[in-house]
Amino acid sequence: MDKTKSPEVVAGVIHSAFFQASVLAIMKKKPPSLVSLCLGVIGRHFEDIIEDLAEIAAIPSTMKMALVAIARRRRLLNDDVIVALADSSWKILDLSGSEVSDFGLSQVVKTCKHLQAVDISRCSKLTSVSVSELLQNCRSLEILRWGGCPRSENTARRCLRFLKPILEHVEGDSWEELDTLEIAHGATSLRWLLWPKVEKEQLEILSEGCPRVIVNPKPSPLGYRGIDIPREARLDVSLDDPMVEDIDPKIWAVSGFVPRTSPSPVSSSEDLPIAEKFRLAFLERDTRLAPKRAKNARQHQRRAEKEWVTMNSRAKALALASLASRSLNIRN
Numbered sequence: 001m002d003k004t005k006s007p008e009v010v011a012g013v014i015h016s017a018f019f020q021a022s023v024l025a026i027m028k029k030k031p032p033s034l035v036s037l038c039l040g041v042i043g044r045h046f047e048d049i050i051e052d053l054a055e056i057a058a059i060p061s062t063m064k065m066a067l068v069a070i071a072r073r074r075r076l077l078n079d080d081v082i083v084a085l086a087d088s089s090w091k092i093l094d095l096s097g098s099e100v101s102d103f104g105l106s107q108v109v110k111t112c113k114h115l116q117a118v119d120i121s122r123c124s125k126l127t128s129v130s131v132s133e134l135l136q137n138c139r140s141l142e143i144l145r146w147g148g149c150p151r152s153e154n155t156a157r158r159c160l161r162f163l164k165p166i167l168e169h170v171e172g173d174s175w176e177e178l179d180t181l182e183i184a185h186g187a188t189s190l191r192w193l194l195w196p197k198v199e200k201e202q203l204e205i206l207s208e209g210c211p212r213v214i215v216n217p218k219p220s221p222l223g224y225r226g227i228d229i230p231r232e233a234r235l236d237v238s239l240d241d242p243m244v245e246d247i248d249p250k251i252w253a254v255s256g257f258v259p260r261t262s263p264s265p266v267s268s269s270e271d272l273p274i275a276e277k278f279r280l281a282f283l284e285r286d287t288r289l290a291p292k293r294a295k296n297a298r299q300h301q302r303r304a305e306k307e308w309v310t311m312n313s314r315a316k317a318l319a320l321a322s323l324a325s326r327s328l329n330i331r332n
Contacts, residue, residue, distance in 0.1 A: 032246055039063060040251030043070035047294040050076070053084035061087040062243070069240035070252050072098055076291050079104030086111045092232065094239035096145065097122040102130035109137040117143035117232040119239045121194075124151040128158040135162050135187050143232045144187070145194040145239070153197060160202060163187045164209035192217060192233035 032040075042049070046067070049056065057064065064085040071077040077098035082105075090112045095105070096119040105126060109115070115138040120126055135141065146156045165188060193206070193215045206213055217229045219236075232239055 032248060035063070036246045036248075037251065039066050039070070040247045043067065043074070043247070043252030046071055046074060046076055046252075047291055048298070050080060051298075053081060057084050061089045065090065065092070065240065066243045066247065069094065069243040070247070072096070072240065073244075073249075074252070074291070075099075075288070079107075083107045088112060088114070090114070091116045092239050093117070094119045095123055095126075096120065096148070096238070099125060101125040102127055105130040106133045109134050113137055114140055116140050117230075117239055119145040119194075120152070121145045121148035122152055124149055126152070127155055128162070131155060131159045132162050135190075140189055141187065142189055143192045143194070143230065144190060147195045147197050156195060157202065160205055160209075163190060163193075163206070163213065187213075192230065194233065194235055196235060 043066075064087050068077065068082065068085055071081050072094060075097075077095065077100060079099075079101055082095070082098075082100055086108045088111050091114060093108065093112060093115050100123060102125070105120070106129070109130075115134075118134065118138070118141060120131070120134075131146075146159075147153045187210070190210070190213055193213050195202070195215060198215060203215060206215055214227075214233075216235065217233055219229060219234055231237060
């Protein structure tokens with residue numbers, strides 16, 4: 001029997017392939033949703049609503065996570081933002097490279113007790129105090145990312161003792177025989193630790209004290225020792241990427257923001273002209289100082305309004321009348 005395919009069969013296969021490719025192309029080019037467009041516009045003016053986030057935070061948890069992701073990319077993520085937007089349904093928390101401090105993280109983990117993946121890498125304001133509260137409050141935490149900058153590396157080394165389980169009086173020959181209830185303290189559910197700059201000494205400590213924890217797993221078609229590696233446990237992806245994948249960065253990007261792109265293999269920074277280097281340096285500095293300029297402008301505006309109210313008798317009367325009307329509405 002001739003196993004070669006007839007021209008009609010080949011043509012049918014080619015037509016089917018072209019049809020599937022066109023469908024995929026259409027799906028990829030579908031227009032953004034109205035929600036995505038709105039989130040992008042809000043993200044563009046995010047610094048103007050930070051002080052009012054607590055009042056407008058009655059939005060779906062997915063939208064809150066998207067706003068947090070945009071704020072992190074715009075370097076506006078701090079204690080005020082994360083505390084105002086924290087939601088009890090969150091499973092993922094990405095604070096990497098943010099200005100969140102011990103206070104902010106401690107408040108968030110009291111609300112978000114079902115976190116399964118957390119990224120606190122390059123958070124220079126976090127110490128072992130808040131990391132300890134994270135591990136104590138989030139008993140479902142499976143993936144943890146830390147380190148990345150000198151202060152964060154120091155915090156990671158100091159927090160190694162929190163990962164090691166402290167056992168009650170139990171009987172058993174191996175860790176596999178232990179039940180979670182028999183572990184009194186420590187990161188009982190932690191399975192994946194992403195620590196790019198981990199040293200050999202820390203690896204030995206983790207291997208002896210936390211044999212269940214896998215450090216820096218390497219992606220492989222077969223997984224890690226037969227175990228599928230979760231997307232959140234890969235070093236080459238960000239935890240909050242899915243939250244903003246449908247939002248065009250051009251919408252929420254401000255003047256001076258340069259979207260993160262993969263480096264071009266053709267040219268390097270050494271090949272750039274001097275003028276281009278100066279331009280990129282200026283854009284980076286402008287992006288870094290944009291939040292501070294916006295904050296100073298808001299403070300100057302509020303100060304001017306207060307001075308106007310104190311100096312103008314009519315404005316003072318209107319302000320008092322507004323307060324009185326508001327108090328009457330609250331009583332009613």
